[in-house]
């Protein structure tokens with residue numbers, strides 16, 4: 540049985556389980572995952588291919604539902620929310636950074652940072668100012684009007700980081716954020732992630748195969764046999 544919840548933990552995962560039906564026995568990907576993270580505790584999750592890292596990240600991102608156990612973010616169980624409330628919870632509480640940054644090719648860097656607000660049809664002047672400040676924070680003040688195709692891979696990933704920060708999320712989830720970058724750019728992007736997460740107090744969770752990236756985290760865990768263990 541997992542220990543009792545710590546009141547100040549932003550992320551609390553208890554006995555989390557995820558299984559997929561198969562014609563025979565179900566495939567159990569997450570067996571018994573427990574995790575507690577407070578603001579300012581960056582975590583790297585490592586583990587072999589197929590061990591369930593992305594599955595866990597998708598559940599923390601509320602993109603997928605567990606089949607057992609519980610997950611709360613800022614004290615809220617997102618899976619009890621209506622689809623509309625869940626979408627709003629996700630967009631305000633969670634920022635995503637993927638290996639393939641998934642920028643919209645027809646939008647400028649600044650519009651990509653603002654995309655969640657534009658999709659809601661209500662980007663205010665203050666939102667525009669924040670997007671510009673974020674682009675400045677990631678070192679791209681002079682690239683705000685560039686299209687993704689006019690930016691390097693590292694620059695595109697920095698735009699994706701600024702986009703993830705737009706709503707000052709409680710939780711920043713990154714799946715192989717430096718996977719497609721050369722070593723020097725990867726280091727710059729990792730530095731930026733740390734800086735921004737510590738500046739904003741977001742909980743940063745990164746899934747990576749890179750031991751170099753994982754080695755920089757104060758807290759590292761490994762997915763092993765469906766459980767998270769200290770690495």
Ligand SMILES: Nc1ncnc2c1ncn2[C@@H]1O[C@H](COP(=O)(O)OP(=O)(O)OP(=O)(O)O)[C@@H](O)[C@H]1O
Pocket residue numbers: 559566568586587588589590591592593594595762
């Ligand atoms: N929708 C699904 N239906 C059935 N099985 C799935 C589904 N999604 C993932 N799996 C299985 O769950 C297991 C864990 O997958 P997951 O993508 O979480 O692993 P991972 O640790 O992120 O791997 P990698 O490092 O290669 O990205 C794999 O065996 C995968 O085949």
